[in-house]
Amino acid sequence: MTAANTVPGGQGTVTAKVLGHPLNAWYVAAWDHEVTRKPMSRRIANRPLALFRTEDGQAVALADACWHRLAPLSMGKTVGRDGIQCPYHGIVYNSAGRCVSMPAQETVNPSATVPSFPVVERDRFLWVWLGDPTQADPDLIPDMSQMSSPEWAGDGETIHAACNYQLILDNLMDLTHEEFVHSSSIGQEELSESEFETTRDGNTVTVTRWMFNIDAPPFWLKNMRDKFPGFEGKVDRWQIIHFEAPGTIRIDVGVAKAGTGAFEGDRSQGVNGYVMNTITPETDRTSHYFWAFMRNYRLESQLITTQLRNGVHGVFGEDEAMLKAQQEAIDANPDHEFYSLNIDAGGMWVRRILERMLAAEGRPQQAPAAAAAPAAHSRTAVPAGRA
Incomplete structure (x- = not known):
């Protein structure tokens, strides 16, 4: 297991910025x-x-x-x-x-x-x-158990995303973008100010971030009031991102009344959700993005289920527009290199895992270029520290 906030690879390491997709998965x-x-x-x-x-x-x-x-x-x-x-x-x-x-x-x-x-x-x-059907072990299917557990309720949708699947994984592994892309709903400046921890174990990566004694952003304030009518005051907020190869990311998210023990494991004074994401490459430049928002409170309320689905739909619509624009910019600038920051550590570990899977299959690691040009790469290395 690796625990670090530095981008993997060290100074000068390069990685293909748009990967191919493993088939034995x-x-x-x-x-x-x-x-x-x-x-x-x-x-x-x-x-x-x-x-x-x-x-x-x-x-x-x-x-x-x-x-x-x-x-x-x-x-x-x-x-x-x-x-x-x-x-x-x-x-x-x-x-x-x-x-x-x-x-x-x-x-x-x-x-x-x-x-x-x-x-x-x-x-x-x-x-x-x-891929090879003799390797198709059902035990290798990523954990999405909140989708069918009676202890969780929720719903989701499918986005047909006009980008390579790896760009969506990058987006989900680094949630500091919420401060800028989703400023009216779930974003706040504490996201980029807070410390985080990245751990890797086999084909999984986890990024953990806690924010203490902060104001709840609009999305979470509404959810707190759904469970605790009239709630006011500061909250502790968490985002725990779990990646399983090749394209599933479950994000344990929520807020609780500040200082009531959420960090130690008592989330009873808060609201807890799971953002369930599994991304399937369609082509080298388009993806099927299946998502849902599941919660473990007010399970009986179809109204809350619908409101949450519609609210997350709006948030993800902002991501969809950004990812489409990013893919278009990548295709228009085939010689440009990606540079990585501390906040990219989770996403870069994901890339390392996918590269290893592709190498095991004897397949190219990079998706075909949009135009004839040298392969684009990602240069890494910044010192450890705060996000």
Whole structure:
């Protein structure tokens, strides 16, 4: 385990600023309610998939291209117990991707198959594995248990983000940007003034920040008053960011009445939420961003659930605009290097983990450039200290 606020690598170390995406990993393909008997299409890590359910409700992910003429299977229909029929010439495949019927032929060509990918339904999501299926261990699925726990309530949405998935991970691993991007809702100057700790263990990274005896920003003041009507006074605030490779970030967030023991573990005088984020690369420059806000108070209130979802929707809309602009600037300045600060320590450890995963697969670490140009890099190293 590593505990440090310095950017990993040391003076002069460089890292590709826009990474490729590992394939031997679990990615969310869809919310569970999105996938039905009617096939749908979703591109994951540059691979078009056809998603559907069998008659008994089992989720299936096949390559979205018929063996015969590459017609998208997602434009077809489900047939029988577990089949999907190509919309072009009627070839039928079972849930394992093997052809079971061909038009005007009694003999099925044994080569008539399409790739089938492991799928696991867990915590309101459908997770898919695009790499070596023999390595698809369900125990490697990131922890999103707050999504399905009876002790938490909440809801979320999907953002189609016009940027590389790594830029979203960078955004979530460093929340000091809230002071500037979200100044009217969750931002405050204490974010960049407070100390933080970064720890790394295997394929996980955690960034912990506490702010003591401060004014609650508007978002958190409203939530305190939802639980404690008429609340006034100072609060202690926390942000504990948990990353699990390749793209899941759960953020333990909240505020409590100042000095009531939240730091020591007693959060009874406060409100606690989890910002659940899992980011799936679509292409090298677009991403599926699945998020939810879960809370452990006033579980019965659908009003609060809706208000929180809508409030976070507005906050993330500001991030979405910034990330799109950032990707456009990266593409317009292919020779520019990224420079890292102390606040980037968590994000840089994430990059190290992803680089290691890509190297283990023998794949390029950097996504293709938007234009012919030297590879862009990230230079690191600043002394440890306050954020």
